[in-house]
Amino acid sequence: MKVTTLQPSQGPTHHSAAPAEQARQLRVASHSHIKGLGLSETGEALTQGSGFIGQAQAREACGVVVDLIRLRKFSGRALLLAGPPGTGKTALAMAISHELGTKVPFRILVASEVYSAEVKKTEVLAENFRRAIGIRVKETKEVFEGELTELTPTEAPNPLSGYGKTISHVVIGLKTVRGTKQLRLDPGVYEAIQKERIVVGDVVYIEANTGAVKRVGRSDAYATEFDLESETYVPLPKGDVHKRKELVQDLNLHDLDAANARPQGGQDIMSVMGQLVKGRRTEVTDKLRAEVNKVVKGYVDQGVAEIVPGVLFIDEVHMLDIECFSYLSRALESPMAPHVIFATNRGLTLVRGTDDITSPHGIPMDLLDRCLIVRTEPYRREEIRKVLEVRAGVEGLAVGTEALDKLADEGSRSSLRYALQLLSPSAILAQLSGRQEITPEDVQETHDLFLDAKRSARGLEDWASESESSGPGGGGAVEIK
Ligand SMILES: Nc1ncnc2c1ncn2[C@@H]1O[C@H](COP(=O)(O)OP(=O)(O)O)[C@@H](O)[C@H]1O
Ligand SMILES: [Mg+2]
Numbered sequence: 001m002k003v004t005t006l007q008p009s010q011g012p013t014h015h016s017a018a019p020a021e022q023a024r025q026l027r028v029a030s031h032s033h034i035k036g037l038g039l040s041e042t043g044e045a046l047t048q049g050s051g052f053i054g055q056a057q058a059r060e061a062c063g064v065v066v067d068l069i070r071l072r073k074f075s076g077r078a079l080l081l082a083g084p085p086g087t088g089k090t091a092l093a094m095a096i097s098h099e100l101g102t103k104v105p106f107r108i109l110v111a112s113e114v115y116s117a118e119v120k121k122t123e124v125l126a127e128n129f130r131r132a133i134g135i136r137v138k139e140t141k142e143v144f145e146g147e148l149t150e151l152t153p154t155e156a157p158n159p160l161s162g163y164g165k166t167i168s169h170v171v172i173g174l175k176t177v178r179g180t181k182q183l184r185l186d187p188g189v190y191e192a193i194q195k196e197r198i199v200v201g202d203v204v205y206i207e208a209n210t211g212a213v214k215r216v217g218r219s220d221a222y223a224t225e226f227d228l229e230s231e232t233y234v235p236l237p238k239g240d241v242h243k244r245k246e247l248v249q250d251l252n253l254h255d256l257d258a259a260n261a262r263p264q265g266g267q268d269i270m271s272v273m274g275q276l277v278k279g280r281r282t283e284v285t286d287k288l289r290a291e292v293n294k295v296v297k298g299y300v301d302q303g304v305a306e307i308v309p310g311v312l313f314i315d316e317v318h319m320l321d322i323e324c325f326s327y328l329s330r331a332l333e334s335p336m337a338p339h340v341i342f343a344t345n346r347g348l349t350l351v352r353g354t355d356d357i358t359s360p361h362g363i364p365m366d367l368l369d370r371c372l373i374v375r376t377e378p379y380r381r382e383e384i385r386k387v388l389e390v391r392a393g394v395e396g397l398a399v400g401t402e403a404l405d406k407l408a409d410e411g412s413r414s415s416l417r418y419a420l421q422l423l424s425p426s427a428i429l430a431q432l433s434g435r436q437e438i439t440p441e442d443v444q445e446t447h448d449l450f451l452d453a454k455r456s457a458r459g460l461e462d463w464a465s466e467s468e469s470s471g472p473g474g475g476g477a478v479e480i481k
Helices: 019-029 056-070 089-100 121-131 187-195 253-261 269-273 286-302 322-333 381-395 401-413 416-432 440-449 453-469
Strands: 078-082 106-110 133-157 165-175 180-185 202-207 213-219 242-252 305-309 311-315 339-344 348-350 358-360 371-375
Touching (some): 056 078, 056 089, 121 133, 121 253, 121 311, 133 187, 133 253, 133 286, 165 187, 253 269, 253 286, 381 416, 401 416
Parallel strands (some): 106 311, 311 339
């Protein structure tokens, strides 16, 4: 059996490290089989497309929303995915993200993440809003690129000491497929070349306006047959030595906020973008955000930058409280608002943070008014079976037909998610008994070992009533209500 490894995060997020961030990646991994909404040219749901099975109406509705987002006609509005647990709400949001492509920022926030001891709730929301707004910065750079054929520093007597020598300039030769060029550059570049340990025969990249030097690798003309060093060989660059390069950087507003809160010197794009706003700061404040907005608007007017409104997905939205909801209503009005997708599995329920306001999905009416609501329906047994099949394929597990039937039965009895969760432990049991394929017995054994929510709750109820009937102190059981 193949031990299933977590898929690398796909698309939406590429950060790592922090626990919240890891949770986000796990979330993505359990949806790794979802590659899109699986719609036809005309927007109809294929029976099985891009890993998505069933839930046709919701998928088609999401397809319309994707079109609206592409046409930039969805800002200030929100999509609400409502339906029972395990009916593919998160999967739909992931599919929307895939449809929009990696260039459109997609930010996932689980509503309970706003309750942090260190940061204000609205701060968490503000940060996530800004992470969902992309900025594409276009820059034309003049660069020199080629294999280094010559490196001759020219020394001159040091005007300050009279004894020592300094480098007055450096002459380098660069070669590409097209031709060669000799350049006379200032001593700063020579220093950078030395720092990067660049020698003749390396392919280098020099930015004309900043003097930044990068070693691309060793020219593959120097590659020998036996090579134990870990060298990267690169082909001789094509085109001329002197090129104009159109560089496109994708950032988001939060990157700019953070960079400006901790400005550093340097020549790379983040340092440059980190000096938009003058003055030293250590914290992202509303004032700083406003200043960043202003500068960005200026760049947009000059045609240097373009704003790419992305998507903010807030899962389990009923966990937000009234304070957060009023923040959201206001934030959605701002001209720089991203597209927002909510998901919830609650029906009519109390709005958190209020004593007596009940509302559909626990969302206040004024916000609900801005939402397009899409329902997800519970799955039929056949659909559950298909999803299991797809998922087993992705995880590289062999499941027999009968075992698949049994898993599907379990799924329709409790939930799709429970059935999916039985897959990996069943595979381990199969492996322990020296089998490659999961059999119905493995499924049964896993089912006996691990309870689903309903059986678990029922078990506790029985236990509580038993310990009650045995009187106070009986068995020393702690009462569970
Ligand atoms: N229609 C579907 N086709 C394929 N996989 C699905 C489908 N619906 C749900 N899944 C998968 O089932 C699991 C549970 O779905 P999820 O989207 O997390 O449910 P929800 O967010 O509604 O509680 C996930 O691993 C998801 O990728
Ligand atoms: Mg979910």
